[in-house]
Structure formats: structure tokens, C-alpha cells
Amino acid sequence: GESVGLHLPTLSVQEGDNSIINCAYSNSASDYFIWYKQESGKGPQFIIDIRSNMDKRQGQRVTVLLNKTVKHLSLQIAATQPGDSAVYFCAENNNDMRFGAGTRLTVKP
Amino acid sequence: GAVVSQHPSWVICKSGTSVKIECRSLDFQATTMFWYRQFPKQSLMLMATSNEGSKATYEQGVEKDKFLINHASLTLSTLTVTSAHPEDSSFYICSAQIQGVGTQYFGPGTRLLVL
Numbered sequence: 001g002e003s004v005g006l007h008l009p010t011l012s013v014q015e016g017d018n019s020i021i022n023c024a025y026s027n028s029a030s031d032y033f034i035w036y037k038q039e040s041g042k043g044p045q046f047i048i049d050i051r052s053n054m055d056k057r058q059g060q061r062v063t064v065l066l067n068k069t070v071k072h073l074s075l076q077i078a079a080t081q082p083g084d085s086a087v088y089f090c091a092e093n094n095n096d097m098r099f100g101a102g103t104r105l106t107v108k109p
Numbered sequence: 110g111a112v113v114s115q116h117p118s119w120v121i122c123k124s125g126t127s128v129k130i131e132c133r134s135l136d137f138q139a140t141t142m143f144w145y146r147q148f149p150k151q152s153l154m155l156m157a158t159s160n161e162g163s164k165a166t167y168e169q170g171v172e173k174d175k176f177l178i179n180h181a182s183l184t185l186s187t188l189t190v191t192s193a194h195p196e197d198s199s200f201y202i203c204s205a206q207i208q209g210v211g212t213q214y215f216g217p218g219t220r221l222l223v224l
Contacts, residue, residue, distance in 0.1 A: 032211045041200075041218070042217055043115075043215035043217045044153070045215070049212060089152065093212070093213070097155070097213055099153045100152065101151075101152050
């Protein structure tokens with residue numbers, strides 16, 4: 001079946017560096033994607049979303065890039081901080097939401 | 110805005126008892142709410158989709174008679190785990206969707222431990 005997945009299960013970066021978290025999706029009909037951040041013991045927190053009519057969207061310190069040709073989504077975090085340490089999920093929303101496995105981001109001081 | 114609450118935040122119960130978890134959208138109306146389960150170090154798994162005033166739609170493999178869902182109003186959905194067993198111990202998370210908008214907003218989760 002079609003699914004949303006992540007390339008890497010873990011990512012470790014130095015504080016202050018930029019982080020890039022990748023996600024592959026397989027449903028070419030998907031038109032809406034969301035990135036969530038989940039801290040330990042908490043529910044997912046909305047970070048940023050993007051629709052398929054866009055290829056880039058920027059928020060505060062975060063940028064999402066969408067490449068529909070290769071069905072790839074990425075989340076870029078600028079100047080990563082210790083508070084960014086969490087598990088990041090991409091999700092594909094078509095009335096219900098399907099999550100990938102998640103990438104655990106660890107920020108080293 | 111778009112705040113979702115869950116109650117209780119954690120619960121410990123004996124095997125065989127039933128547990129009810131509430132999910133509320135505090136500042137918006139949610140025509141659709143979703144229930145997820147998450148085991149340690151795993152992703153969220155959708156259990157069921159709940160629409161206000163109608164029966165919930167369960168995902169394959171989720172027992173509807175064991176996980177009772179009631180979406181009685183546009184701001185409240187409940188999940189009742191009936192005859193809970195230790196294998197039901199998990200982190201249960203709900204989300205709410207604003208009508209006409211695709212984004213789901215998640216509650217803080219409820220940790221269930223069945224002894």
C-alpha cells in the first residue's frame with residue numbers, strides 16, 4: 001500500500017548548526033503535508049505545513065521543501081537549539097493522517 | 110488558538126476494568142476527531158476516525174467493541190477501553206480537525222498502564 005516514510009531514524013547535530021530531516025512519500029495524489037514535532041511524553045505539535053501547489057514554505061527558523069517529482073519532503077531547522085531535540089514526523093493528510101516512523105533529532109551542546 | 114485537551118493525562122487501572130479518555134477541542138469546533146495509539150519508540154498508529162453524530166470508523170485490526178468511541182458534540186470525543194488488559198497499556202493521543210481545514214491539532218496524550 002502507499003505510505004509515508006522517513007529516510008533516517010536518528011539525526012545528531014551540534015548546537016547552532018542547521019538540521020535537515022527528510023521524508024519520502026509514495027502517494028502521488030497527496031496534496032497536503034505537515035511536519036510535527038513530538039517531545040517525550042507529549043502529543044505531536046504542529047510545526048509547518050505545505051500544499052502541493054508550493055515547493056517551499058518558510059516559518060520561524062524552519063523551512064519545508066517539497067519535491068513532487070521525486071515525492072520528497074524535507075524540514076530544515078536553522079541554528080538548531082537544544083530545545084529542538086525531539087522526534088519529528090512528516091504526515092500526509094487526506095482526510096485522515098498517516099505518519100512515518102519519525103526521526104529523532106538530538107542536539108549536542 | 111486550536112487547543113486540544115485530554116483527560117486524564119495518565120491512568121493506572123486493574124486488568125478487566127474499563128477506562129474512559131476524554132478529548133476536547135477548547136477553542137474551536139471539530140467535526141472530526143481522531144484517536145491514535147503510540148507504543149514506546151514507535152510512530153502514531155491511527156485507531157479510528159470519529160465524526161460528530163455518527164459512528165466511528167475503525168482501522169483494520171482495531172476492535173470496535175473493545176475501543177468504544179463516542180463523538181457526542183463538536184467539542185468532545187471519548188474513547189473507552191473496555192475490559193483493559195496489560196497489552197492495552199500505551200500512550201493514547203487524540204486529534205481534532207477544524208471543519209474545512211486539513212490540519213489536525215493534537216492533544217497532550219493519555220498514558221494508560223494496565224496492571
